[in-house]
Amino acid sequence: MWWTRLKALIIKELLAILRDPKGRIILIVPPIAQLVVFSFAATLEVTNVDVAILNRDSGRWGQELVYRIHARPTFGRIFMVDSPDALRSAIDMQQVVAAIQIGPSFSRDIEASASADIQIIFDGRKSNASQIVAGYLAQIVGELAAETPAGKRAAPVSVGVTLRNWFNPNLNYKWFIVPNLVAAIALLIGLIVSALSIARERELGTFDQLLVSPLRPHEILAGKVIAPMMIGLVHMTIFILAARLVFSVPLRGSLLLLYGSGLFYLLSVIGVGLLISALSTTQQQAILGAFLFMVPAMLLSGFATPIENMPDWLQPLTRVNPLRYFLVIVIGVFIKAMPWQEIVSNTIPLALIAITTMGMASWLFRRRLE
Amino acid sequence: MRTETADQASDRCRRLATLVRKETWQILRDPSSILIAFVLPLILLFLFGFAVSLDANKTRVGLVVESKTPMTEDLAASFRASRYFSVADAYDRRSFEQDLVLGRIRGIIVITPTFVRDSVGRFGPQIQLIVDGSDPNTANFVQNYVQSTVSNWAAQRSTELATPSPAIRIEPRFWFNQELTSRDFLVPGAIAIVMTLVGTLLTSLVIAREWERGTMEAVMATPVTAAELLAGKIFPYFVLGMASMTLCVLVAVLLFRVPFRGSIFSLYLLSAAFLIPALGQGLLISAATKNQFLASQLALITGFLPSFLLSGFLFEIRSMPLPIQWLTTILPARHLIPSLLTVFLAGDLWPMFLRSIAFMLTVGAILFALAARNVSKRIG
């Protein structure tokens, strides 16, 4: 008996979301567009940036440095300028991220084994890009320095670093961003679908229709949970496939674990959504509520920036954020082959969040009936 | 040509004034306006001021010194002293490997037993660095900071051993932001996003609401003209956007100590120029949808997210694929953010400002032309 009722409810929830063309578009187009745009645009890798060079040295070392900078594929256009003013304005107007000034005595100093200086101006308004470009340039200059007469002599004390990047040897940024998007977009979809579900039925007047039927409150809630769960799982599957097939991200861990913990993740997200829904009386409030949760959840998840970089007093706040735990899991399963114990220990907080939010939502929901 | 009598002109002014007054009352009484214009901006600003930091300080790494000598201990000490790392020690690298998998540490620095021996050899001493590549960004930082710690150490040793200093010295100068504090550019960038919220999201929501509630129709059936109706909406939200920007600037300067090197005048001029396309977009969205839910979704997808991601605020536009670079040129936020950062960090730079303002006004003019076509005094 209860199963007949619940089944009818779940089918209705799915149809209510998917049958309206506008609803379908909202559900399908933005996530795919986000996946594509984000994974290409949202990269902290810095390539193709422009630099300016003022070479006042007439010797071969200056030429050599310019040549090596040209040879680096990481740079975009390289502007050769002929005055410090031009250099300054190229930085001011943000035509370039870095401006390199090679002094007139550069080659002479090197040949004389004296210390040769080059000045590099970076645009501090783009602190991330300029820092990374500084790294590139330091490397080029370092290599050049090693070949100078003085450099050859000083070689013994320079310390080399043998580098091994585990999990992602070429530091391919897409391997990082795409699995993260799987989690972030599931948050977006799960939250919007569940936050709007009750508020919308209230506005349309269909909620009373449900309440006078023999459906019990927990059955109504179950229907409101299961339908978004199914949609969330379909989205996750699409994104996992895209990650694997379109973006060639390796999947090293167990898919079963990913889905298992994903289930709890979706539950916790939908719990938050239902809580928002139970708190709001109109769709507008539900939308704003979802937005108000989503922005901090994204920023406090470790997605944009590692949690350990946040101030100590802010870090505890991340513990109630489901995205935080699931990010560890997706990255763990996709590229780290994380052991199952660790996945489980990150799933437990998700289950706790789910239980708490659903409990509160259903309490509020019953109270609203009075 | 009809000439306008003084009476008609004064009617016009009075109608406009009353529409503005009405809108102001509504803003003050509607909690969601206050939420979007003042609470949300503060939350965003706080998050960008505190939570989002691109400066890796105190990144956790593991340090393995496989054979202890005064030299290796000295190198290890300089890692421990680094303000970028929080170092855990172990004798065996295998004990860290698990931590790396679990994400408890971001990298393992191994000073091998051959380190001392190599330091007199042909290729120089080597240390090993194993980095968690699953977060390429942090991996890059770890790599760079390890490299620079090692170089500094080596340079110091060199001077102690009286060998010549490195052949080429780089004098890096980070203009405008010598310490490279990420907060100093994140917070001004967040201000642009806040203005998008007020200009586009809030405006589209309130106008859509007037359609839904039927008040738009009642007002349209009065002698009010379409232009007055538009102006009556835009002006209050323009002021609100400016107010919310002012609040953010005060918080940025007073609380987050972001330097402010330009002039107040250019700040307001730039913000004003930005609000024109932002409001135009809000108007266009609401006129096209006449429905709060769709309006909010469209405002988020076409306003909020792009100004976040495609404006050069977090991600370098030059590094994006070409089609996306083209796409960014029509985004007002992409033109505002460099100028806004310049006002804060560099000072007034008029050639740059004038160019951004010209771009923003052009986009604004196009959006308004489209919106005006949609908001003629007609329904259905």
Added chain:
Amino acid sequence: MDTFVRLTDIVKRFGHAPAALDTVSGSIRGGQITGLVGPDGAGKTTLIRLMTGLMLPDSGTVHVLDLDSRQNPAGIQASIGYMPQRFGLYEDLSVQENLNLYADLRGLPKEDRQAVFHELLTFTDLSRFAGRLAGKLSGGMKQKLGLACALLRKPRLLLLDEPSVGVDPISRRDLWKMVEDLAKQGVSVVWSTAYLDEAEACDCVFLLNQGKLLFTGAPADLTDRIKGRVFKLSGVEGRRRLILAKALDRPNVIDGVLQGEAIRLVMRAEEADGAPLEVASLGGKNAKLMITPPRFEDAFVDLLGGGPSGHSKLAESTKMRKAGDAGAVIEAKDLTKRFGDFTAAKDITFSIPRGEIFGLLGPNGAGKSTTFKMLCGLLKPTGGAGRVAGFDLRRDVAEARNRLGYMAQKFSLYGDLSVSQNLQFFAGVYGLRGDYRRERIALVSEIFSFAPYLEMSAKDLPLGLKQRLALACAVMHEPEALFLDEPTSGVDPITRREFWSHINGLVEKGVTVLVTTHFMDEAEYCDRISLIYRGQSIALGSPDELKARVASVDNSDPTMEDAFIALIKQQDQASLA
């Protein structure tokens, strides 16, 4: 220039749907109240919008005050007053602020303001509430404020779009008085409505149905067409619903409804003379058939070619529940609901035996919805008890819900789901399974002729079909009790009759019905009525009893609306005394 509005061959279409207005022509005169009358979706709002110049016709012309709406909409808007549906008020502005806003927009000179505001606030009796937010006003007060805003600069043409929706009869009478005063001063008033009884009070009506203009002229001209063909059958013996159904089967009866204890019948034109005697015999020996003055609704049904048959296939396929067993099916005992320190319903007591239609009547906000919601389990009572089919609404609420069917005020099925998906859903929710489920769905689909519409989204259905679908979903599980909340507001009279013939049929099979309504003539279909006012039941009895209670020398045959207003006034006086 007596003609204020001239409509010439107007056509207006939206998308691919049938024309919203199909070649409508006519003229509206000054100093009169012109009613735009018709069910929802007839084209009333579109016609009014065309007159404001906010919308242009696809073809044909609209001249308002001799201005062409295409060429000079601004000129039109400067001299009309318009109150859209939902009154066009800013709910977060106060009464005075709304008035100021519209005064400025309409360019009311500063020096005249005080006088005009004073006059309008007195006229609408809103002076006491000048500082209150419009959103916090009752429906009737909002309507008056909307009217005041439209009247600020004494318009020559006043357009009112469904001003009486959601407004109780008392406020409605006040409004009529105001509008009549305006008409006397030469203003031309256009009043659109779905309530057919309002049409009779207009000087002139435009009767619209599905975009077509069926009739223009004085309402009496229309009712005169059926003069002498409308009869009242009183003193009937036996079940009057069965008799009505039988009467409707007669080929010479084209329409019939219940009116308290009596039955109102309209005869076919050519047979009005001979047949009545034969019909009278249906009511038994003592039944009397008397000619009665025709109503606008009678004439409308006649114009549409007569009402549906009295047979309900739905009822025929419903199994008989044993009638006359002692227990009440719906029972309210001292039901009380408090929200904070506000008492929405106090000590409501009644019991409805099997096979009875019981009506809850009352002004908006009086507590009838609260009572209704408590009895179908949507609200938990603060005190007292309610039972449905013997199940207590506190303890066995799920059992009770299995036995009730519910139809909400506005259409509240899932608009995004198709007709068949809605049927499947409600069948599932009520636990119908297997063959039984298939049978029931097939049955209602056949009864209500859903076959061509099964795959259509419910929200795109014509209003009449929405109505049928809502009823189908409410009765699929064969409930013992039916809860109907304003079931037929805005639907055309044919659909309304069809709806009630199903309900009447079901009641004859032993289904019990609780209904709230605004329609005074619908109240007369009930066996008994409880009049709810200020949270209390102030009168309970059959419609005829209630009417008899207020009968007086000046008004020997009061209508239900007269009874309603009189009883409430009595109560007000009693509470003052």
